[in-house]
Amino acid sequence: MNLVLMVWRQENARTVGHMQRIEAKDISPDMSFLEMLDVVNQRLTVAGQSPITFDHDCREGICGSCGVVINGVPHGPQPGTTTCQLHMRHFRDGQVVVIEPFRARAFPVIRDLMIDRSAFDRVIAAGGFITSPTGSAPDGNAMLVSKGAADAAMDAAACIGCGACVAACPNASAMLFVGAKVSHLGLLPQGRPERWSRVHAMVAAMDAEGFGGCTNYLECTAVCPKNVSPDFIGRLNRDLIGAVFLARPRVASTEAG
Amino acid sequence: MQRLFYDTIKGGDFRAREHNVYRLAEISNQIIDQCVAQGVPFAREYGGQLANRSFGGAQVSRTFYARGQTGQQLLLGSYQALSRQIAAGQVKMFPRTEMLDLVVVDGRACGIVTRDLVSGAIESHAADAVILATGGYSNVFYLSTNAKGCNVTATWRAHKRGAGFANPCFTQIHPTCIPVTGDHQSKLTLMSESLRNDGRVWVPLRPSDQRPPAQIPEAERDYYLERRYPSFGNLVPRDVASRAAKAVCDENRGVGPGGRGVFLDFSDAISRQGEAVVRERYGNLFDMYERITAENPYKVPMRIYPAVHYTMGGLWVDYNLMTTVPGLFVLGEANFSDHGANRLGASALMQGLADGYFIIPYAIGGYLAGSKAGTASTDKPEFGAAKAQVKERANRLLARKGKRTAMSFHRELGKLLWENCGMARTAAGLQQALSRIPELREQFWREVMVPGGPEELNQSLESAGRVGDFLEFSELLCRDALAREESCGGHFRQEYQTPDGEARRDDARFAHVAVWEHRGDGQEPLRHTEPLSFANVHLAQRSYK
């Protein structure tokens, strides 16, 4: 099939971007979206034009690096699917496909469709871990974890940190991401001792990075490629209230292990 | 533990060091404890205990898992622990930075040269010791299950600076991947091996049987793994399952477009245990399969075919994970250490985490104690020289302005290797590849088209540099495969097989690790050997019958 791409081109974070119209001919419905971009890039290169820059790595929906906005929707039209797993059979012959980077103040564009997501790394570094120096771990079965808690933690841990939630949210809020991380660790008994300090630190870091607040649009869950549940935002809010009353200042992260 | 030790040695077809594997088995429990403490959400039984299941090549349930995403969850666990150290100022992270050379001063590894992938700046970093954990080289085949970012550049350039490369021909082909659909294919997707616990593998009994699977009666199906290996059945190790799939497809009994595929059928499991149980176990994998193929595996059998997945070979390291270059250590898939000629399911992460959490912290101290720590400096002329070489190479790539992209060369190389150095290898095929690779490499350096400049973000330049290294490394891969005149694990030479088509080892001549020494571009590399001796296990022909 033949498509018309409207692709966001931007040299770097300091320059102004623009849309470029590119014809993508003879696209197979069995191609993934990124394979379609590969084919387009090969043709651009041979024609002496500059190929489209985009991030990708695993190409199987687990690393979270590939997200772009396709026709207005982060990761495109298929629910619960990352860009790399979206296949061209979901598009029609002759369709115009608009491709843009995830947009949020906290995610500056590096070039074209590639964005800088390191704000998420800093939110994790602020508290998204369980303090457990290597070598001192107790027997894994010493602390029993109910199947329900383990499954719920796993549901939250399915987040791949792609940032689609931020890109979809009118407030550019990262509450679904932070909610998933806080819930994953807080639902497990191992993570409970740091539960309040963690939520405090991560929410502070989230605010400092310039992510907005949640006003319940829930666009985030509509586009989440891992179907992370909005319940985790509720849990984050409850934990935050708990933290206001119970938190002790965080000291743990200054020591090495 | 004894069982894990024995299974790993046997699974590796007796081409791993016994003492290394013993240490790995010993540490294995601590790894799980460490991950649990970090908050990795391993599956639990109703009673709260950690759940187990069995995995390829093992008849016992001893694999801990986190839904179908164990690897990803272990990665997130270490990433979170690392993030904590970054916040504590113990670790400095350089994202979007590629190592392009190793710097050796007075015979010791003293630092690296990197390229900042955003600005294009070439930089030097001095160090008391260098640790590489840069993964495997499966992508030399272009199509593999590995992430697109995996490459051989770091280990290859370290090899060219003196680090011995061990057993490059030990590559693993994974039996359960989604078949190729066309020339545009950029990677192959693995369907987790756990599916073989409940899925049954079959092909039609008759060649070129085009009927849809539901119309092929039971009596006209060949459950070839169950037939050939009654005791392991669908759970035989990866190399055995992969070769068996190739064999039936070579007999024209493959299924799906192009005939390179076999069925993995869940209908028995679904009728026995109900769809809900199957969904609970494999739901996300089934969804992924459907996303890619547009077929519903609850209704029609999956189609699978082997694909390159893991590389047991890698830089040679001693028991302390140090290479032949003092001060250069290698961890994880990038080293050659524990898997011999074939790796068992779930053991890559076990080894990687063992190396990183429990071995290197102790092993590196021994080296540092004997060196003058803190004296490394980027002022040494070796840094300047390495930087100049890196820059020169990039400029050479950019100056060509030829007609072909690096990706098209990579594809061609991948095809050549898959055909001649893939699941079944012959001396003639390997020789053919060995004469073609240098031609292809020359053509690459003559005709490659790399757009853009050196001092900017340039993904084409990054990829061209890696393809250039693959074009050198692939020669060593084929050379090693040619020199190893036996079949073992993932290395199957058609000349060396038993009458019923199983791998035939030659312990008298090849019970050793092959370690290659680089002697300069255009020079024949030298093959050294490290003999393998077995004090506790008895060398036997692997049998999964």
Ligand SMILES: Cc1cc2nc3c(=O)[nH]c(=O)nc-3n(C[C@H](O)[C@H](O)[C@H](O)COP(=O)(O)OP(=O)(O)OC[C@H]3O[C@@H](n4cnc5c(N)ncnc54)[C@H](O)[C@@H]3O)c2cc1C
């Ligand atoms: C689809 C799939 C499923 C798997 N499932 C399992 C499983 O269930 N159980 C199991 O035990 N194993 C599994 N494996 C194998 C296992 O995941 C890998 O062996 C393991 O991740 C290797 O870890 P590593 O840290 O050594 O290397 P990698 O995870 O490959 O990491 C290497 C890192 O180094 C970076 N890098 C490479 N070169 C450079 C350079 N020059 N400069 C800077 N950085 C560089 C790469 O970008 C990458 O981030 C699976 C592998 C795949 C592909």
Ligand code: FES
């Ligand atoms: S490339 Fe990894 S999630 Fe898409």
